[in-house]
Amino acid sequence: MGMPGREKLRKMQNKRVLVVEDNALNRELLCHILSQKYQVLEAENGAQALEILRAHPGDISLIFLDVVMPVMDGYTFLAHLRTDSSLSFIPVIITTQGNSEEDELNALSHGATDFVPKPYRPKIILHRAANLIELQENAAMVNQFKYDRLTGLYSREYFYQKVAERLAEDPDTPYAIVCSNVENFKVYNDIFGTKAGDRVLKNIAEAGRALTGEDGLCARYGADRFLYLQKQESLSSYLRQDSFLNKLVNVKDISLKWGVYKITAPSVPVEKMCDRAFLVADSIKGRYNQTVAVYDDVLRDKLLREQAITESMETALAEGQFAVYLQPKYWLKGSTLSGAEALARWIHPELGFLSPAEFIPLFEKNGFITRLDRFVWEQTCKLLRRWRQEGYPAIPVSVNVSRADVYQDDLPETLTNLVERYGIEPQQFHLELTESAYTENPNQIITMVDELRRRGFVIEMDDFGSGYSSLNMLSQVHFDILKLDMKFIQTETAKPGEMSIMRFVVNLAKWLNLSTVAEGAETKAQVERLQDVGCDYAQGYYFSRPLPIPEFEALLKKERMLPHPQGETPVGV
């Protein structure tokens, strides 16, 4: 255990001790004693000592101080030292004369840490010096743990502890945890530099102190995140006035999001309370017009459900809780079943039938979507192989390719291997890519689509019109089929026919040699409008909801394996 003696000695010698004493002989004697273990600096009076201390900031571990000195005596020096926050932590040993209790009391009451009497006893002096230095270092470590270095606010851990204490001391007052974080702080740091960023953080800390007042608690959680404890009664003033909080932090280009968790049950661990405050603050990220949100039961249920979903997704995939459903696509000219979109459905053992609108965004966030996509692709290939074996018509089935999949360079390889393994023609296996992938990284999707088409896959551009649709995308990405988002058709029928944006988009698509598929066709009127504007295909509840495979197969048998009334067979989509 421990370091070798020589190393230990070297480390101790690196520590600096300051001797403040006017009498040369006394000073020399004390320096001689201390120099066995420390680097010793000398001063003849208090004024000189302060100069030395300021020239060696943070570098002096201990001070030996004589009281009776000319120019600046020991007690005056101590008063200066204790009011200077950069020096006040240094322990001071007063060298007293004799063993007068009065002297000793006087020394301690003036802020001395300890005293040693004259005549000097070297062994005792060295022991006291070592003890005090160690004590001070431990205290410094504790302080480091308690306070944030940059802002001087409490550290996260210490805040938790202080909050728990306060709640126990004052159980009848309703308190709230308030948190704040800065929108796009990383971007701010990146543009203006870390120093400017640090200034912003200090500003926020100041504002937090002002906000919580004397009986509040403030902490820096880390990075640009801050935590406060406040009485609920003092919340109302700013919860009603949204802009109030951001005016507090008077920095241009900075926007803060605030989360409030009202403490109702002190049995909830403080850590969890703070997590909840941050969850609610994060839930309004990117919402320009909202700066404060309060954690409530609705959010709580939503988050708990999300958590339940995230926790069970792996098991669900392993245990086959996901099923592939097929939503029929119809050729609009002849109302013929001409294809399908494969969709994942999750029948959760406890939560029941889960809507993809609920779990897909979650999987997109946590990356699980790529696993689910691969599952659907494989199931679909299996199905297409069976259909071929059982003599079903070779209608195409489209599958979803998420943004995360597009970023995987081996995607074309993976898909080719898959269709080859099941003996499927790639033309029958349509890939639906979402338009938002283009917005995020145009070049990636342009190259990816070209490569996939070179390998024979048919590419459908999904969700067109749902986000920031771009005409550039239409001209740059060489896909085959344009899928119009359901929002298109829903707003479309409310407008007069001649003003139709949809007609324009469909014509544009035709001009680019693209087929069009409309999603979300629900009413007869909508379908008639689609036929009117010349859209090629449609899917939606008007025709059919997504069906379990056996039901879809029954429909397929009925519609396509019997002689077709119109006698015209669509190419299929």
Place this chain on the structure above:
Amino acid sequence: MTIQQCYQQLCGDYTDVLRRLPSDALVERFSVKFLEDDSFPNLAQAMAQGDCEAAFRAAHTLKGVSANLGFSQLRASASQLTELLRGVTGEIPSGAAELMNRVRRDYRMTTDALRAFQAERSE
């Protein structure tokens, strides 16, 4: 003359000083330095000028130095003078002159012994 004999001559506590400065060489080194110490000259000057606060500081220092060096007799008289002057502002109190005489006598005894020791050593 050994340093121990020197301490006997100046009525000092050699055992105590040797316990604290644990070698004859060190005791010798520091004790002869007392000949250059300015606390007694400062005290004499302040007393002559009637500067009570300066006299207190000097007496206090002299007491500390002699304590550190184990000069027991000088320490005792310096200590008495220090206590008499402590907290006094203005005129030097009566009785200080008499105590000062004792300090002077003890100082001379001490420095005489030290000089004799030093002279013998340098022969």
